[in-house]
Amino acid sequence: MTAALLLPFAQRLSDGLLVTPEEVPRGLACKCICPGCENPVQARQGTEKVWHFAHTKADACASAYEISVHELAKQLIRERKELLLPALEVVVSARGENGKTLIEQEMVFASKIVRLDDCKVGRRLDEITPDLCGSRKGRQILVEVTVFHRLMPEKRQRLIDTGLASFEIDLSVFKNQQASRALVEEAVFRKPANRRWIYHPKKTDVEAALRGRLEKRLEESRIAWEQSEVKRKAKEAEGSKNREALAPRRDIIPNQFKIHSTIRETASRPVAEIGWKASFPAPERWQPARKAFCTRLELPEPRVDDVMSNMTKRSHLASTNPVELSKQWSEALGVSTDEIFRYFREAGYTQDYDADQ
Numbered sequence: 001m002t003a004a005l006l007l008p009f010a011q012r013l014s015d016g017l018l019v020t021p022e023e024v025p026r027g028l029a030c031k032c033i034c035p036g037c038e039n040p041v042q043a044r045q046g047t048e049k050v051w052h053f054a055h056t057k058a059d060a061c062a063s064a065y066e067i068s069v070h071e072l073a074k075q076l077i078r079e080r081k082e083l084l085l086p087a088l089e090v091v092v093s094a095r096g097e098n099g100k101t102l103i104e105q106e107m108v109f110a111s112k113i114v115r116l117d118d119c120k121v122g123r124r125l126d127e128i129t130p131d132l133c134g135s136r137k138g139r140q141i142l143v144e145v146t147v148f149h150r151l152m153p154e155k156r157q158r159l160i161d162t163g164l165a166s167f168e169i170d171l172s173v174f175k176n177q178q179a180s181r182a183l184v185e186e187a188v189f190r191k192p193a194n195r196r197w198i199y200h201p202k203k204t205d206v207e208a209a210l211r212g213r214l215e216k217r218l219e220e221s222r223i224a225w226e227q228s229e230v231k232r233k234a235k236e237a238e239g240s241k242n243r244e245a246l247a248p249r250r251d252i253i254p255n256q257f258k259i260h261s262t263i264r265e266t267a268s269r270p271v272a273e274i275g276w277k278a279s280f281p282a283p284e285r286w287q288p289a290r291k292a293f294c295t296r297l298e299l300p301e302p303r304v305d306d307v308m309s310n311m312t313k314r315s316h317l318a319s320t321n322p323v324e325l326s327k328q329w330s331e332a333l334g335v336s337t338d339e340i341f342r343y344f345r346e347a348g349y350t351q352d353y354d355a356d357q
Contacts, residue, residue: 006052007060008179009068011035018072020181021051028056035071036064044221050178066148069171069179073145073188074121074131081116083134083141084188085109086167086195090206091213096221104210104217108202111192116141128158130166142166144198148175150200159198276317281348286351289347297335307332322350 010032021043024030030043034055041053055061077083088108095101112128116134123133125142130220132143143163144151151168159166171187187194197203290308294301307329317325326340344350 005065005174005178006050007034007041007054007064007068008052008071009035009181010041010053011038011071013332015228018068018075021045022055034061034064036067037061050180057165065179069174069184070131070145070147072179072181072184073169073171076185076188077132077134077143078119078121080189081119082113082189083116083143084113084190084192084195085111085141086192086197088197088202088211090199090203092207092210094218096218097225098221100221102214102217102221104214106206106210108200108206111195113189125162125164126158128155128162130159140164142198144168145171147171156198163199163201165200167195167200168198170194276322276349281313286347286349289343292346293339293343297333297339299333299335304333317349 001048009020010024010030011017011034012019012024013031016261017031017175018035024032024043026043026045028040028042030053032043032053033039034041034053037055039061040056042056043051044054046052055064058167067098087110089105091103091105093101093103095130114136119132119134121132122129125133130142131145132298134143142159142162144159144166146168151239169188171184171194174184175188177183288307290304291301293302322341322344323337326337326344329335329340330337341350
């Protein structure tokens with residue numbers, strides 16, 4: 001027993017029931033024994049500590065506290081013939097083709113108190129002896145109570161193998177909290193969160209129905225994903241085709257075009273000598289120039305508009321210069337920088353070209 005936890009319950013010899021120090025005379029007159037080692041204990045009813053039981057020998061029983069809480073919980077259920085059942089919620093999940101987890105769930109019933117027609121302790125069933133075996137309307141319910149130690153996997157499986165409804169009540173809160181009769185009663189009858197189903201016959205059928213719904217959603221998800229993949233691959237193929245179509249244009253040498261001498265001279269000038277015109281050109285000027293650009297180089301107008309429109313706003317022009325922008329457009333459109341400068345001149349963007357008009 002943990003040193004900080006005092007023995008709260010002992011077994012009264014007269015009737016075999018677990019009792020509290022308040023229910024018996026003081027000292028050895030209590031006529032009680034330890035529920036763990038079955039040695040005599042005395043009722044301590046002092047003023048400095050909570051009332052408790054203590055072994056008459058110096059060495060206290062190490063398992064006394066845990067066994068006393070465990071046995072009192074069983075005694076309370078047997079006396080009341082009541083069970084607070086856990087909620088039965090079934091959840092199934094699976095990962096779809098798109099990587100997202102799909103979930104189906106159903107609340108079969110919420111936690112509830114049920115009355116038992118009978119309740120027995122230590123009744124052996126096949127290969128297992130559960131802590132409690134209750135019966136209600138001809139159906140059996142098995143109960144396991146745990147305090148310091150968890151329910152072992154072997155016993156859990158044997159409970160499942162019975163095919164009977166069974167659940168666990170977890171009283172591990174009393175590992176660090178001093179137990180009293182009132183606190184144990186509250187934990188056993190009014191705390192739905194501290195219990196879980198080990199097995200319930202309804203779960204199998206509900207789970208099967210949920211898996212059927214989940215499989216349907218997974219199939220729909222798979223079809224949607226495959227359709228999106230087809231569209232994505234088609235888009236990638238179209239992009240690759242467009243890039244291949246533009247690739248030959250990058251190999252065209254500037255001398256293949258009839259380029260005005262002023263354009264060649266301007267393209268070779270230092271950046272400091274080439275600047276944007278102070279006023280933004282009117283649409284009446286740059287729109288015909290752009291159309292002529294597309295016709296001259298046999299480029300699709302939507303593609304040219306997509307490239308040029310992103311960098312011809314006044315705020316964008318302020319962050320670059322004609323030479324740098326011509327390099328970007330040349331790469332994007334697969335044409336020479338001289339052709340880009342010719343467009344700058346005809347559209348009225350640069351200061352030096354405007355002087356030639």
